[in-house]
Structure formats: structure tokens, C-alpha cells
Amino acid sequence: MKIIITDGYTLNPGDLSWQGIENLGEVINYDRTPAADVAARCREAEIAITNKVPFSKETLAALPNLKLIAVTATGYNIVDTAAAAAQGIAVCNVPDYGTDSVAQHTFALLLELSNGVGKNSASVAAGGWVACEDFGYSKTPLMELAGKTMGLVGFGSIGRQTAIIARAFGMKVLYYTPRQKDTDLAEYRDLESLFKESDVVSLHCPLKSDNQQFVNRQLLQLMKPTAFLLNTARGQLINEAHLAQALNEGVIAGAGVDVLSAEPPVATNPLLSAKNIIITPHNAWMSKEARIRIMQITEENIKAFLDGKPQNRVN
Template sequence: MHIVILDGYTENPGDLSWDGFSALGTLTVYDRTKPEQILTRIGDAEIVITNKTPLDENTIMQAPNIRYIGVLATGYNVVDVNAATKKGIVVSNIPTYGTDAVAQFAFALLLEIAHHVQHHSDAVKQGRWTSCPDFCFWDYPLIELAGKTMGIIGYGRIGRATARIARAFGMQVIAYDVMQNPDYQDVYRSLDELLAQSDVISLHCPLFEETRGIINKDSIARMKDGVIILNNSRGPLIVEQDLADALNRGKVYAAGLDVVSSEPIAEDNPLLSAKNCLITPHISWAPKESRQRLMDIAVENLKAFLVGKSRNVVNA
């Protein structure tokens, strides 16, 4: 059995092992695959593993032997699932592997906004503290989180993990979610209530048509002046020009973003020049521990398929 991994580098830049896959068949790993290389590299492989390399209907229909597609991610929109289903191909994903890492990163963004740690460390190393006439200095307003309200849009696993950290900092937590869990009724608010009451808004919802652009000029207008917005979920949840405009006029104090609408980020993205906007390159998921967990789940998904007990199937 031939297994092809089309874009293994971001999952495993060299600090993990592919041995779990190689134990199941003849393995070929490509760090990256360009669109024009996809069909050739799949060749006669029965098992195809992808992260962000697209497998569209044309590719799926032309590849002769594919029986299984494994996605090295939670999102599986890179695969034409309908085409795979028509051809009898099982498609699986990794539904949860980085919950704690993503929640932790949301607070990494928030704490940098609150304290500008890197900026002040750089200033010290540039000699500014040595030459300072006072015993300390700061270049930005410093923010204490205790007593502030965090509004979480999307109260699933990651949203709840973020809430636990927020409470540890002494923050009040409120949440909005279309699918409400009866165990958390005391937390839920309407979207309008959340927008009006939150000092910090953190996005942790999936990208559906009803959530696309949920942060826009109209929803921003209903927020507190000086709100902080965090997004390490999905870029298209935010209308980026609207957020950039709100940052530049001070309605939104700051934004911490690990995702944008098009990745890698386009050079004309308005958020690149917006005031008080932190942008990181979609790395919330990337600690070694969570990538190892992802690898382990992906291998177990394939093992289950090979014995006729497929799991984490998105086209069941």
C-alpha cells in the first residue's frame, strides 16, 4: 500500500517522526506540493494525506487508486468531500488536538496587548532603562485584566478552555453561541449583550455562513469604546477593512490576530498598516505537543480505516 503525504512540512519540520505512517505502508513525504504537481505526486497511491494542499473534484476523479484521504487539520474544506463521496473515498480529519494550545495563544496575544513585553524588553536592551532618569518607564498604557469582562463568541472546547484561563486572571466570562450547552446557561448572553458588555472579545467559533463577517462595522458599532478583539479561530470571521478602520479611529483599542482572510497574508491586507494590531502567522496550533497529538490521531485514523472501523469521518 502506497501512502503519500503532500505537504508535511508545517506539521513536521523535522522535530517529529513519520514512523507511525511508514509502519502501515510504503510512505512518500513531500514538504510542499504545487498545484501542478498534485496529480503526479499522488500517482497510484491508495492513501493521500494533506494539510492545505487542495484535492478538488478534478484531482479526485483523475487519481486512479485513492481509497482514503486524511486531513492533517480540523478544517477539511481543502477536500471536495462530495466528489470523494461519489468515488467511495473515506475522508477523515482531526477534530480536536490543540484545544489547550489555542486557548493559551489567545492569552499570549492578549497579554502582549496588555503589557507590550517584547517592546519594553527591546527598549531595555537598547539602553533606555540605563539612561532613564526614573526608576522605571513604560511606552504604552498597561492593562490589568482582573475585573474586566471577556466575551467569547463560540463556546465549544476551545472557548471553554479560554474561559478557564480568563477566570484564573480574575475576569468575568460571558459567551455567545448558537448551539447552547445546557450545562453553561449562566454564561450565555445574546450577541448584542455580549458586544455591549465585553472589554475583550475573543473569537472561537467555526466559519459558517452565519458567522462569516460576524465582526463588521455594524457589530463593532455596538461594542464598548476601547474594546480589544482577539481572533485565532478563522480569518473570515472578521471584515478586515471594517476592523482596520475601527482600530485607526480608536473605537477598537487593539486587535490580536493569528488568522486572516487569505493565508499567507496578502501584502495589501488593510490590517498590516492598522494601529495597535498584532498579527501572527497562524501558529496557535503549532506547539510540538499539539502537533504530536495531531500526528498520533492521524495515524490512528488510518489504522482504523485499514481494519474497516473508520473514525473521524467527515463524509460518513
């Protein structure tokens, strides 16, 4: 069984072991693969392992031996799943591996917005406290989260874990999904009401054809001028020009995002120069614990497929 790993460095920069997958076949591991080289590198592959390297319809057509694409992530929009199914290629993903890590990162973004720990620490390091006439100061307005309202768009495993953390902080939690859930963790609101009522809106929904850039000028203008927007889901959920304008004009107080519409971003992305935004480089999922789970589940996905009982198949 010939197994090609297209972008192994993303999952394993050297602190994990590929041994479990190497036991399943002949493995060729590329740290990175340009999209233009996917067909050539995977031409003989029966199994391809990818994180963010795309497999388009045209690429798949050039891979007659391919039987399985194992995506080492939950999101699988990098693969044309319909074309894969038509060609008899199974596509499997890794659900729920990063629930705790991503929820934790969501609050890391929120706490930086509410408490300015990074900015204040940088000020102290630059000599600001030594030169201060007062015993204490803050470079940013400080917000107490207790009593505030967090609105979650999406209420899967990460949304629910975020709700649990929010409640531990004493926050009221609202949620929106296309279908209401049976839950005691949060109260349901329609989308517009959630944006109006929340002090913090956090996105935890998958990217679909009907929700691209749904966070637009109209929704942002419904938010409180003191509110924050968080996104640890997918960058394409937000109209970035509209968000940048909202931040620069003080329509909302701030934003924290771990994802952008194009990654790595182009230098002209308006969010890179917007006011009151924290941007992390799509690393909410990257804890070692989460990556170990990805490796284990990917190995299990391949074993299950080879046994004729595919699991976590998305097409």
C-alpha cells in the first residue's frame, strides 16, 4: 500500500512519530506540496494524507490509483468530495480532536481583548511601569466577563465546550444554529437577535456554500459598540472588508481571529491593519495533545478503511 503524505510538517514538525502510519504501507512524506505538484507526487498513491493541500476534480482525475484521502483535520473543503465519490475515492476526516484546544484558544483571544495582558506586559518590558507615577495602570480598557453575554454561532462540540467555559466565567450564553438543540447550556436566539444581545459573538460553525461572508456590515451594525467578535472557525465566514471598517469606525470594540479568508494572508488584507484586532496564525488547533489525537485517529481511519469498514467518511 503506497501512502503519500502531502504536507506532513503541518501536523508533525518533528515532535510526533509517524511510526503507526508507516506500519501500514510504503510511506513517502513531503513537508509541503504546492498545489501544482499534487498530481505528480500522488500519481502512484493508493492513500493520500493531507491537511490543507487541495485535491480538486482535475487533480483527482489524474490519480487513477487513489482509493482514500485521509484529511488530518475536521474541515474537508480542500477536497472535491463529490468528484472523489464519483471516482470511488473515500474521503475521511478527523472530527472532535481539537474541542478543548480550540475552546481554550477562543478564551485566550477573548481574555486578551478584555484584559490586555500582552499589551500591558509589553509596556512593562519597555519600561512603562518603572517610569509610571502611579502604582498601577492599564494600556487598554479592562472588562469583567462575569455578567456579560456570549453568543455562539454554531453549537457543535467546540461551541458546547466554549459555552461551558463561558458559564464558568459567570457569563450568560446564547446560541444560534439552523435547528434548535436540546441543551441546558445556552438559550436559543435567531441570528440577528444573537448579534444584538451579545457582548461577545464567537463563531463555531462549519463553512458552507450558503454562509460565506455571512458576517457582513448589516450584522456587525446590530452589535453593541462595546462588543467583541471572535472567529476560530473559518475566515471565509466573515466579510473582512466590512469587519475592518467596523473596527476602524468603532462600530464594535474589538475582534480576535485565528483564521483569515486566505492563509497565509496577502499583505493587503484589510484586517492586518485594522484597529483593535488580535490575529493569531491559525494555530488554535496546534496543541501537541490535539495533534497526537489527529495522528491516532488518522491511523485508525486508514486501518478501518483497509479492513473494509471505513469510519469518519464524509463522502
